[in-house]
Amino acid sequence: MEEGVDLKILLVRPMPPKETIGLKHIMICEPLELEYLVANIDKACDVQILDMIIEKKSLKHFIEKYNPDIVGLTGYITHVKVIKDYAKEIKEINKDIKVIAGGVHAEVVPSDFVSKHIDYIIESDPVATFNRIIDVAKEEINQRRNNNIDNSYINDIHIQGTYKEGFKNPKVNTWPKNHPDRAMTKRYRNKYYYMFHNPCALMKTSYGCPYNCSFCFCKEITDGRYYARPIDDVIDELKTIPENEIYIVDDDFLFSRERLTEFCDKLEQNKIKKRFLVYGRSDFVSENEDIIKRLAENGLRAVIVGLESFKREELDIYNKKTSIEANEKAVNILQKYDIEVYATLIMHMDYDKEDFKNLGKWIKGLGLMFVNLQPLTPLPGTDIYEEYERSLIIKREDYEKWDLAHLALMPSKMSIRSYYIEIIKLYYSITMRPKNVWKMIKTYGISQVLKLSLGSSAVTFQYIKKAIKG
Numbered sequence: 359m360e361e362g363v364d365l366k367i368l369l370v371r372p373m374p375p376k377e378t379i380g381l382k383h384i385m386i387c388e389p390l391e392l393e394y395l396v397a398n399i400d401k402a403c404d405v406q407i408l409d410m411i412i413e414k415k416s417l418k419h420f421i422e423k424y425n426p427d428i429v430g431l432t433g434y435i436t437h438v439k440v441i442k443d444y445a446k447e448i449k450e451i452n453k454d455i456k457v458i459a460g461g462v463h464a465e466v467v468p469s470d471f472v473s474k475h476i477d478y479i480i481e482s483d484p485v486a487t488f489n490r491i492i493d494v495a496k497e498e499i500n501q502r503r504n505n506n507i508d509n510s511y512i513n514d515i516h517i518q519g520t521y522k523e524g525f526k527n528p529k530v531n532t533w534p535k536n537h538p539d540r541a542m543t544k545r546y547r548n549k550y551y552y553m554f555h556n557p558c559a560l561m562k563t564s565y566g567c568p569y570n571c572s573f574c575f576c577k578e579i580t581d582g583r584y585y586a587r588p589i590d591d592v593i594d595e596l597k598t599i600p601e602n603e604i605y606i607v608d609d610d611f612l613f614s615r616e617r618l619t620e621f622c623d624k625l626e627q628n629k630i631k632k633r634f635l636v637y638g639r640s641d642f643v644s645e646n647e648d649i650i651k652r653l654a655e656n657g658l659r660a661v662i663v664g665l666e667s668f669k670r671e672e673l674d675i676y677n678k679k680t681s682i683e684a685n686e687k688a689v690n691i692l693q694k695y696d697i698e699v700y701a702t703l704i705m706h707m708d709y710d711k712e713d714f715k716n717l718g719k720w721i722k723g724l725g726l727m728f729v730n731l732q733p734l735t736p737l738p739g740t741d742i743y744e745e746y747e748r749s750l751i752i753k754r755e756d757y758e759k760w761d762l763a764h765l766a767l768m769p770s771k772m773s774i775r776s777y778y779i780e781i782i783k784l785y786y787s788i789t790m791r792p793k794n795v796w797k798m799i800k801t802y803g804i805s806q807v808l809k810l811s812l813g814s815s816a817v818t819f820q821y822i823k824k825a826i827k828g
Contacts, residue, residue: 364404365496368426369395370417372433372440373410379763379820380436383813385552386411387605390560391432391461391484393538398485401492407542412549417444421451428495430488432461435737438470438757445475454502456495460484462579466739468521470757479521485534487519533565533587537595552605553700553728553810554802555635555660559601563592567609569639571664571677574740584613589620596630605635612638612661618649625656635660635700640688641680647691660698663688668720672706677741689724702730705781710771714780718787727794731781732762764824778825782818789814 371389374380392407399405408420421429429448431441445457459471460480468479480487494515516522540547540559552558565585567574596604612618625632634653638661643650650658665685667673673680692699703717721729736746737760751768752759760766769777788794798807 364402365428365492365499366424366426367399367403367405367428367430367492368408368420368424369405369430369432370408370410370444372431372437372444374436375440375758377758378436378761379817379824380761381817382411383816384810386550387552387558387607388540388543388547388550388560389432390538390562390607392430393540393542394534394536395430395485395488396542397536397539398489398534399492400489401496403492405542409543409546412546417447418451421448421455425452426455427499428456428458428492430458430460432459433463434461435463435467435470435760436758437461438463440758441471442473442475445473449475454499456491456498458488458491460488463739464521465579469523470738471521478517481519481521482527483519483532486532487517490517490519533585537598540599547601552603552635554806555603555605555633556806557601558603558605558635559599561592561595561599561604561606562608563587563606563611564608564613568613569610569679571679586614586617589617589624592621593624593628593630596632597628599632602631602633603635604632606637608637610639611636612642612646612649615646615649618653622652622656632657633659635662637662637664639663639680640665640685643688643691644684650691650697651695654695654697658695658697660700661692662700662702663692665689665701666704667706668703668717669706672704675706676704686724689726693725698728699726700728700730701726702732704732704734706734707765707767708770709777709780711776711780714784718784721784721788722791726788727797729785729788731784733765733767733777733781735760735762735764735766737762763821775825775827778821782821782825785814785818 369389369392371392374382389407389409396405396407406424406426408417410417413420429444431444433441441459445459448455448457456477457475458478458480459476464471464479465481465484468481471479478491494517519527521527543550547559548557550557550559564587566579566583568584624630634657636658640663643661643663663685664678666676666678668682668685670682673682689699689701701721703721705714705717709717736742736750738754746767749767751774752764752766765774765777768774772780795807798810
């Protein structure tokens with residue numbers, strides 16, 4: 359490549375598969391990992407972000423329009439087939455384009471992305487690794503443009519941080535130097551939302567999770583280590599975000615009393631007025647009411663809480679290290695300070711109709727309005743995968759079904775059809791409860807409620823198709 363000529367890079371967030379029962383119907387969040395990548399590419403490059411969830415034209419259209427040298431694709435386990443299909447389509451248009459696969463699933467189970475159409479799979483330290491790939495790509499393109507076709511040695515180079523059988527990369531998670539480049543998604547930003555948080559920006563203030571729940575994928579990304587950003591740096595980034603609604607996507611934001619106190623202090627000192635949605639554990643909430651009150655005074659509006667179960671023995675099975683009492687107390691504290699609770703629950707495969715009925719009573723007794731009901735899913739890469747591997751009823755390679763909504767295991771006390779029907783009934787008994795509907799309309803307005811209802815109906819229709827199929 360001639361000196362001064364930019365490498366053209368296209369970073370793509372794929373559309374989820376149609377088969378995936380997805381939250382895409384009630385939320386579309388910005389591709390934060392790609393915005394971080396753009397901001398931290400340390401080479402002279404022409405970079406574009408393409409969000410295929412929002413775009414109407416085909417991938418082929420954009421590949422031909424931009425004619426990139428490198429295409430980076432990111433996604434979760436449900437995107438594996440989509441990413442491989444994208445890679446094949448890209449190579450058919452131009453075999454010389456370097457295709458890179460990344461994202462959290464690629465970091466934990468990179469072998470899933472192995473394909474003759476994918477040149478590199480990023481397994482660790484994604485920003486630094488991507489910059490190393492750019493260096494090699496520039497050298498190869500230089501050779502090709504100088505009519506030197508003997509560049510096969512470059513393809514045999516193992517770049518540190520990419521997957522290659524026989525190599526094991528350490529999970530390096532140095533925080534990127536620069537804040538995400540949100541200007542790169544300017545044309546999409548008014549479409550990014552999370553339920554009633556609209557428009558909504560994403561922000562990350564820590565990597566990893568300090569806990570060891572057996573079903574959890576998050577801790578595998580960092581080999582169980584936890585990295586937190588300095589609060590001053592968090593505040594500096596907040597000042598650059600135009601949206602008032604901020605979804606902090608840390609695996610566990612409510613962790614350190616000292617850090618959260620500093621966060622509130624700095625928000626007040628800098629007169630930052632935002633509305634926050636965060637993840638948090640029920641035991642922290644139940645043991646730190648004063649911190650929750652302080653956060654509420656500084657914009658905390660909703661918490662996604664992994665209650666997981668209404669049965670003590672199941673919490674023990676999941677190595678949750680919490681209790682039913684802590685769950686109930688946490689919900690009461692959040693409601694006391696007018697903080698919305700988005701509760702996630704794992705439904706075990708030995709549930710019968712009575713269990714679903716009792717779970718519904720417990721949820722209604724707590725006054726919960728929003729729940730995410732997840733059938734127990736032993737995701738590849740987690741502690742419990744090998745334990746349940748022989749009991750799977752979906753194929754390992756049916757990636758689009760690993761969405762925490764499809765049944766991955768056979769129910770022991772009812773049919774698959776009946777299990778799906780009970781999920782639908784439980785969802786509707788909660789969300790369509792007159793008390794909850796009226797509260798949603800009063801709080802968020804009828805237009806927002808109608809929008810969410812349409813999205814929820816799309817999810818329900820997917821469940822109904824599963825129930826019919828059985």
